[in-house]
Amino acid sequence: MRLVGPEGEQVGIVPLERALQLASDVDLDLVEVAPMARPPVCKLMDFGKFKYESALKAREARRNQQQTVIKEMKLRPKIDPHDYETKKGHVVRFLKAGDKVKVTIMFRGREQSRPELGFRLLRRLSEEISDLGFVEASPKQDGRNMIMVLAPHRATKAAAATAGHRSREPRDAEAAGAPAATADTSTSAE
Template structure:
């Protein structure tokens, strides 16, 4: 219809028994349509619901360590971190310092860098190790890595067959990420 005065637009809407709906209020001049307002509200609610459904939910798991951790305990905790990263969850690794351990933050830093190097094929460091009071914190995020499918004739099942992208579906504790 082009640019029409407000009174004329309202008259046109009344003539065809529809509502005058402002679609883009920030535009100059504002954009309006002749339509059923109930139908417009319903369709916009559907779009909003679909956008929320498609929003990815991020789960953050936490693993707590001490600077003087036993090698077996370290291996166990590293196994948990590997499992979380394989599930597609982010992992917040916290090293808790007590007493005189606080004067040696390099112990915690070395432990965190060792852990990040050992799980480098599964996850990347999202936030570098940083001291936060008595704790040192690092966040690991999963990487999307191609997975090799087994092919026939290979004794261990993998011969470098087709490449398939892995995609993480996350539905536990939620932290919305836009």
């Protein structure tokens, strides 16, 4: 077998017994790194330290991953203008937070024969929020529902990520070291 030393230097081709003897002399483990090579390649290393460092790297990679959250907003084709504005406000808030939004239009009864109403509503919503996000999945009919997915722009996501770091700071004025503001609740009857 071909043997590689602890610092990566080539020791050469040695028999298995000699490799095990070298490993025990320097108090390291003999680890087979390329079993399919001819001859197989083994390395002298501290295997416990190797496993610990690889676990640390994996944990760091998970920490740096970004979680994708999909929020859902349900609408009806005959939605009242005020209700539409309220729902649109929720969609805007979700997009500003950096989340994707799944917008669902639910059809009931005769509404199912008029899918163009839902399509127009979804198109109107996508045009009104175009500065915050874009249509990731265009509207499509799925049984009684019509579904569209909106995703935030990269700049919006980046702003949400930096705002997320700032939100961990103390919100309370006393916790931040500023004096507490007192509200004057007294009334004067003159």
